[in-house]
Amino acid sequence: MEMKRGCITIVLMLATAFVMAQTKTAQKKTVQTKTTTSSSASGQKAAIERGQKVYVTYCMSCHQADGGGVPKMNPPLIKTKWVLGDKKELISVVLKGMTDPIEIEDEEYHNPMPTHAHLSDQEIADVLTYIRNNFGNKASAVTPTEVKNVRAKLK
């Protein structure tokens, strides 16, 4: 009987210790989550959401819902150097458009990309952040300042 009670006590103590440890870990985790959910990350999430709207209005008719483009005509935006590479070049394509055919994975795309200089720096930054983080892409955000700088150089 005595032994049984002792066992229960030990089990209870262990359980309490375990629960406390778990709570601490959980607290730590909460703290860590809070740290990573910095203003830039939530900002990026908002940019992606806004960018999606810009994409639907101005880009989707050619580049399609899946970002896969149209064979021979409109190039895909999925894991290509154009999308994931140099941001300045990417911004410049959106601002200036592109008339020469381009080749991606042995396929030539011929339709012209029209200029989208009528979009604001914010809209271009948002839509590029969206495409760089959608369709299987993962790359850094594009900021309105970066767009502004490229636009200034093109003028």
Place this chain on the structure above:
Amino acid sequence: MKASWLRSLILFVAFCFSIGVFASDTTKVVKQTLQPDADNAGLTLPTGFGAIVMIDSVGRNRHIAVNPNGDIYIKLERVRNGKGIVVLRENTNGKANEVTGFGNYGGTGIAFKNGYLYASSDNDVYRYKLNDRNEVIDGEKPERIITGLINRRQHESKSIALDNAGNIYVNIGAFSNSCQMQDRAKGSMGMEPCPILDSAAGIWQFKVDKLDQSYAEGVRYCTGTRNIVGLDWNNDVNQLYAMQHGRDDLYRMFPQYFDSADNAELPAEEFLLIKKGANFGWPYCYFDQRQDKKVLAPEYGGDGKQVGRCEGMDRPLIGFPGHWAPNGLLFYTGTMFPEKYRHGAFIAFHGSWNRAPLRQAGYNVVFVPMKDGKPSGQWEVFADGFAGVETIKSTRDAKHRPCGLAQGKDGSLLISDSVKGTVYKIIYTGK
């Protein structure tokens, strides 16, 4: 009652075969041995029709033509193993084998006429003489009959059709969407006059037997056609017919007049009867099938309703839903299909991309009943299910896209697919 009558007929036909009544007519014997694929190759067809996958993975199939000897010739969009024309031979079960190939160029057009095979690249048209067994004598030495046609990588394919008077008709598509100062740019207005009309956006007529003809030797047969891929000569009325691809992006470029639902449906893909000198209005006009008239394009001051300079422009016979991309046109003259289909038109729609953000559509083969060269009833979707998916959100979702059409020697309908390189054979079994 009807069923028992049919059964008697089938029994009678079977009896005729058993005693060899049709034995001298090999075509009919072959026809009777054909069985559709178990799942009709994944296609939905009217009752009584069946589908056979003759072959798959040929290449990027464009147009398709049947040699008088029954062999099937496919023009590939780009060369595969150095060959831009692939020859198939059909077995008795409707399946086909690739037997040979030639022609070191990609392209779209292919047709047989009076002892020659004609085929086009995106710049030139060639012809190959056939021997008395209808075989191409030398696949590597065609005669170049037309050359130097404009190719600026947009609407670049040069489809062909031949009449019975020694002429060949070649489509030269406009290298532009709507002749804007900045092609496809939001709000950019149209060039006035549109300079592209000089050398494109129309059909040109050339002689079949003269070498190296170009613009100077050709006759401008019609103008104001943005892009045509499917065209065919209708021997019933001795006239040229074609399917025009209408312009894109009304909403993206002019959101003040159109919404995305308008953009998905407008403008019509036009079924055209083309008489010499016709003007169908591109880039100044487009056909709105909802208002049933040609209206002024927004690049030229239109608002979706104004007609203006489009008054009196030549009209289509039918305005099909927007962006379906009609790539193949064929007038059916066979006897395998029931009476309803004879002299009617089949149209292969390659399927849309410019309907986004709405779901894509087309990706089917349509039938138009015709009498004396005019539609004699409502058009209907004849073959569907090529895409292999319920909903097509993006063009790449489609597993197959119909492109070219031809009539098999036995009167079956052949359909080429541009994605996987499948060739379908549609037969009538009555079952």
